[in-house]
Amino acid sequence: MVKILHAKEVSFIWDILNEIPDPEIPVISLVELGVVRGVEWVDTQLQITITPTYSGCPAMRMMEMDIEQSLRKEGITDFKIAMQYHPAWTTDWMSEATKSKLKTYGIAPPQAHTKQRIGVLISDAPTEVACPQCNSVNTKLISEFGSTACKSLMKCNDCLEAFDYFKCI
Ligand SMILES: [Zn+2]
Numbered sequence: 001m002v003k004i005l006h007a008k009e010v011s012f013i014w015d016i017l018n019e020i021p022d023p024e025i026p027v028i029s030l031v032e033l034g035v036v037r038g039v040e041w042v043d044t045q046l047q048i049t050i051t052p053t054y055s056g057c058p059a060m061r062m063m064e065m066d067i068e069q070s071l072r073k074e075g076i077t078d079f080k081i082a083m084q085y086h087p088a089w090t091t092d093w094m095s096e097a098t099k100s101k102l103k104t105y106g107i108a109p110p111q112a113h114t115k116q117r118i119g120v121l122i123s124d125a126p127t128e129v130a131c132p133q134c135n136s137v138n139t140k141l142i143s144e145f146g147s148t149a150c151k152s153l154m155k156c157n158d159c160l161e162a163f164d165y166f167k168c169i
Contacts, residue, residue, distance in 0.1 A: 010143045013039045013046065013076070021072050023062045024148050027105045031061055034093025037084055046071075046079040051089045054150055054169070091168045102166060108139075108154065110168040129165050131156035141165075 007037040016033040017039070030036050033114035048067060052060045064081055071079055091110035094102075099109035108129045128137045136158040147151075148151035155162045 010039050010041075013048070013071075016070050016076075017048070017067065020063075020066050023059045023066070024150075025102065025105065025107065027101050028094075028098055030067070030097040032101070033064060034089060034091075038068075042080070044073055045078065047082055048079060049084050051084050051087075053089050059148075089166065089169070091166065100131070106131050106132050106163055107151065108163055108165040110166050118125045129154055131159060131161065132163050133161045134159040 014031065014036075017036050018029045020030045022028050022030060022033050022035075027080055033053065035053060036048065036049050037051050040047055040049075042130060048071075050067070052061070066080060068078050071077075071159040075144070094110070102109040105124075108131070129139050130137050131154075134156060137158055138157040140152050140157060142155050142162065145151070149167055150169075151164040152161060154165045
């Protein structure tokens, strides 16, 4: 069994992980979200390193179970999921392609970059968030918490659509 496992390329494992959708945003995968930090062999055991998005994020346990199930389905049973808390997860780990997927899905992607956010609280309303429907930046914050704790609920003053904004952290 160990031999078979070693024959599988690490990139194949990444491919499997990249098929696992985020439990909250099914259009993006755990890899795209930036939760999966590493796939490597530690002695004879495969280790998958993940970083939680938000501490206490209720979806995290579900993500772990999804990873376990997906790997087992491919016959990979000898592996360990390691949690890595430092460096802390940041929305900067999402690629531009991932952010545009969020937008297509109707969620305004995180806007700021790390250096602009230093000293800014997570709960601070972003200055300019474009509406995912009409691209207008004439939007306002309705509630700091949208459908989940990591999103704010916003509303567009132009097309009047309410939408989720993925907060920057
Ligand atoms: Zn709009």
